[in-house]
Amino acid sequence: MLRRWCHIYIVFLFVACLGSIECQDDINDGYGYSWLMFVDEAFNRHLLNFSVLPSHGIRYGKPVFYLYTRNNREDPEVLFIPDDEEYLKSIYFNGSNDIRVVTHGWMSDYQVGWLQSIKDTLLQHYDLNVITIDWAYLAKNPIYPWSALITRFVGKQTAKLLDACTNTYGVGRHRMHLIGHSLGAQVMGYAGMFLNSEVHRITGRYG
Numbered sequence: 001m002l003r004r005w006c007h008i009y010i011v012f013l014f015v016a017c018l019g020s021i022e023c024q025d026d027i028n029d030g031y032g033y034s035w036l037m038f039v040d041e042a043f044n045r046h047l048l049n050f051s052v053l054p055s056h057g058i059r060y061g062k063p064v065f066y067l068y069t070r071n072n073r074e075d076p077e078v079l080f081i082p083d084d085e086e087y088l089k090s091i092y093f094n095g096s097n098d099i100r101v102v103t104h105g106w107m108s109d110y111q112v113g114w115l116q117s118i119k120d121t122l123l124q125h126y127d128l129n130v131i132t133i134d135w136a137y138l139a140k141n142p143i144y145p146w147s148a149l150i151t152r153f154v155g156k157q158t159a160k161l162l163d164a165c166t167n168t169y170g171v172g173r174h175r176m177h178l179i180g181h182s183l184g185a186q187v188m189g190y191a192g193m194f195l196n197s198e199v200h201r202i203t204g205r206y207g
């Protein structure tokens with residue numbers, strides 16, 4: 001698991017480097033000290049100027065988990081993390097089927113086209129429980145480092161939900177595949193870290 005985790009971290013560093021290489025042309029004094037440039041998943045560049053950080057930068061909120069199955073492809077069911085010792089309550093979750101979790105990255109949300117099309121394609125080919133994580137309120141923050149920090153929390157929440165799937169429906173870690181883009185890959189790395197044992201697979205993408 002450590003190796004997977006490292007891979008994701010390397011991808012993350014690569015994105016961060018890509019961001020800095022791309023703006024070598026317009027480099028000024030103070031890069032990395034007074035300002036930074038980041039690239040989001042639509043390849044838009046965002047300038048982060050430390051001297052004019054918005055005061056509303058610190059955001060707190062909880063991720064929302066949406067479940068899609070072949071019985072509700074277009075009409076997601078919101079899943080709530082149960083209290084300790086309680087079972088997950090779901091109409092559509094099918095314990096016979098594996099779990100795929102998909103999430104977006106920085107400055108994005110779960111309705112982004114590629115994410116919905118991954119969900120559609122998965123369900124077209126396999127009978128699965130596809131869970132998408134919407135952490136847009138936290139991800140749509142011009143202060144990239146804050147969004148990056150909060151991935152740990154989102155990952156932990158995800159691990160709690162997946163634990164509940166195991167406890168309630170007996171779906172083991174070996175039947176879970178976590179897919180994330182950009183900071184969403186960080187989320188999945190943390191989710192894997194917080195789960196008690198290894199998940200089957202984590203896929204992270206930067207672009």
Ligand SMILES: *[C@@H]1O[C@H](CO)[C@@H](O)[C@H](O)[C@H]1NC(C)=O
Binds near residue numbers: 035
């Ligand atoms: C950051 O903001 C300060 C204060 O407004 C400004 O002087 C500086 O040029 C800005 N830096 C960049 C790289 O835009």
Ligand SMILES: *[C@@H]1O[C@H](CO)[C@@H](O)[C@H](O)[C@H]1NC(C)=O
Binds near residue numbers: 095096127
């Ligand atoms: C649950 O999944 C199994 C195996 O994919 C399938 O045979 C069964 O019909 C599903 N149950 C419901 C209620 O959809």
